[in-house]
Amino acid sequence: MKSKDEEIEEEAVLNQNKSKLEKTISAGIHGGYEFKKGEKNQFLGEFRERIIRVLNFKQIIEPGVYPEVLEAIKDSEAKKLIISRKANLKAAKDYIELANQNNLSFKKVDSPEFKGDIGLAVVSDHAVHHEEIIVIDKEEKFKEIGLPVELLQKAGEKICADCYHKIEENAPEELINFEKMSWIDSLFNSSCVC
Known part of the structure; x- marks a missing residue:
């Protein structure tokens, strides 16, 4: 049995030789074809190529700010900060304030179709094709460079x-x-901590 997305894709291919009226009726019946829908559901409704940096839900609630996200917010290509409604907005307050200070729009999004654990994204309004969009956990970073992980609990202090x-x-x-x-x-x- 085919999924609804597969049926829509198949219908889009079959529609290529149909008249405008037939395409309109088909889109009304099936809801139309959404380009890269799976990708957009993974990245809070945005295309991957527009993403500058992302954080997962766990990273959002960690004390302090991820400098990689601050750098992304200050990037001249950055246009908006998107946060999932499932994210802890109280914990994301610092990121929202940084976005406001740097003239980025802010948007909360939610969809039952969103997949994965991305809770925050800094996004451009056009393709920027950043290779590294996923930020490494601070704990992992501190371990790699030999800093005491306990310092992370002192963020802001x-x-x-x-x-x-x-x-x-x-x-x-x-x-x-x-x-x-x-x-x-x-x-x-x-x-x-020492």
């Missing part, structure tokens, strides 16, 4: 000078998520 310098040396783009403790902070028993 102050950390000791030693940990700050480790990040500065190994992943300077991540410094947007951390502040260095002053000597006064250390006197008042502010704790770090």
Whole structure:
């Protein structure tokens, strides 16, 4: 048995030799053919070639901001930030604010046909063909470069000078998520992960 998409594709091929009236009637009956529908369902309703960067649902709720997404938002090709309605919008607040600061439109989307775990996408209004659109998890990144994974829980907080310098040396783009403790902070028993 053929799926509805397969029937629509077959009908679109058969329609090539039909009159305009026959094509219109066929589209009314079958709902018409949507180009790259499966791809669009994977990328929150957008074509893959328009995507600059994406985050999955888990990455959205992690503390701090992914610098790769900030870079994508600041990209001159970026036009909008799209977030799934299934995503935690409270956790995505920082990304929405960054989009607003950089004059990107913001849109929440939902469809029962969306597939996969993509919860956020930075998108252009035309094809940009970025090779790397999927952002590596911070935990995996920190492990690869030898930084303590526990630092990720301190995103948005102050950390000791030693940990700050480790990040500065190994992943300077991540410094947007951390502040260095002053000597006064250390006197008042502010704790770090080390």
